[in-house]
Amino acid sequence: MSANAMEQLYQQVILDHAKMPNGRGLVDAAPGHACGESHQINPTCGDEVTLRVRIDAGDAGALTLGSVTWEGQGCSISQASLSVMTELVEGGTVQQAERLGDLFRDLMGTRGKGLDDEAEDLLGDASAFTGVSRYPARIKCALLGWAALRDALVRTDALGRDGSGTVAATASAPHTTTSNPAPDSQEIS
Numbered sequence: 231m232s233a234n235a236m237e238q239l240y241q242q243v244i245l246d247h248a249k250m251p252n253g254r255g256l257v258d259a260a261p262g263h264a265c266g267e268s269h270q271i272n273p274t275c276g277d278e279v280t281l282r283v284r285i286d287a288g289d290a291g292a293l294t295l296g297s298v299t300w301e302g303q304g305c306s307i308s309q310a311s312l313s314v315m316t317e318l319v320e321g322g323t324v325q326q327a328e329r330l331g332d333l334f335r336d337l338m339g340t341r342g343k344g345l346d347d348e349a350e351d352l353l354g355d356a357s358a359f360t361g362v363s364r365y366p367a368r369i370k371c372a373l374l375g376w377a378a379l380r381d382a383l384v385r386t387d388a389l390g391r392d393g394s395g396t397v398a399a400t401a402s403a404p405h406t407t408t409s410n411p412a413p414d415s416q417e418i419s
Contacts, residue, residue, distance in 0.1 A: 240358035243314075247355065248306035253316030256282050257299045267384035272370050277304025281313060281378035285324065285388045293324045293388050300381070305371050307362055312375035314355045319379065330356070331376050338362070338369045339355045 259265040264285040265305060271278040279302030286296035298320045300312050315334075319327040328385055333349050340366035350357040362368050383389050 237361060243358035244306060244310040245353050247310035247313035251309055251313035251316075253299050253313065253320065254301065255299060256301045257281065257284075257297055260284055260297075263296065264386045264388065266385035266388070268378040268381035268385065270374055270378040270381065272308070272374050273305070274367065274370060275305065277371055278302055278310040278373055279308070279374055279378050280306070281312075281382055282370055283377065283379065283382045283386065285383075285386050288323060295319050295322060295324065295327055300375065300378070302375075304374070305368075307359075307368055308374045311356075311359060311372045313381060314358070315375050318354060318356060324383060327379065328384070328389070331380055334359075335373065338372060344376055346415040 259282065263270050265282060266285070267280065267282045269278070279300050281298070281300040281302075283295055284297040284416045286294045288294035298316045300316070301310070302312065315330075322330075331350065333345065333353055335357070336349070337345055337353065337360060340360065340363050342361055344360045345353070346355070350360075359372050362372050
C-alpha cells in the first residue's frame with residue numbers, strides 16, 4: 231500500500247471514530263466499585279473531556295477497566311482519540327492501559343515516523359494518529375483523553391505507588407473532577 235493510500239486510510243479511521251465515538255456518554259458510578267473521574271481541558275484550542283473509569287477485580291488479582299466512559303467536546307482528533315482509546319483499554323488490565331498510554335505518547339513524539347510494527351500492532355486504530363504527530367498543536371488534542379484516563383486511574387489508586395496496577399482499589403465513589411493533570415501525567419496546557 232502506498233504512503234498516500236495509508237494516509238487516506240488513517241484519515242478515514244479518525245473520521246469514523248469522530249462521527250461514531252465509542253464510550254461517549256458518562257455512566258453513573260457503580261456502587262461497590264472503585265471509580266475515578268477526571269476533567270481535562272486543552273486551553274490552546276478549547277477541547278475538553280470528563281472521563282470516568284470503573285475498576286473491577288480481574289483474574290489473578292489484576293485490576294481491569296470494567297467501564298470507560300466520557301463526555302466532551304472538541305475537534306475530530308480529540309474525539310476520535312478518546313473513542314480509539316476507549317476501544318483499546320476497556321476490559322483490559324490497568325497495566326495494559328498504562329502500556330498502551332505510554333506507546334501512544336511515544337507515537338506522538340515521532341513527528342510522523344511512527345513506531346515499530348509490534349508497537350503499532352498493539353496500538354491498533356491508534357496508529358492512525360501517526361500523521362497527527364507532525365503537528366505539535368494537534369498532539370495536545372490527541373493526548374487529551376489519555377491524560378484524563380491516567381488521572382482517573384491515579385484517583386482510584388489503581389496504579390499504586392509503583393504503577394504496577396495490582397494493588398487493591400479502595401475508592402467506592404467518583405472522585406472530584408479537576409482540570410489539573412495528575413503527577414507524572416502528560417500535561418495538556
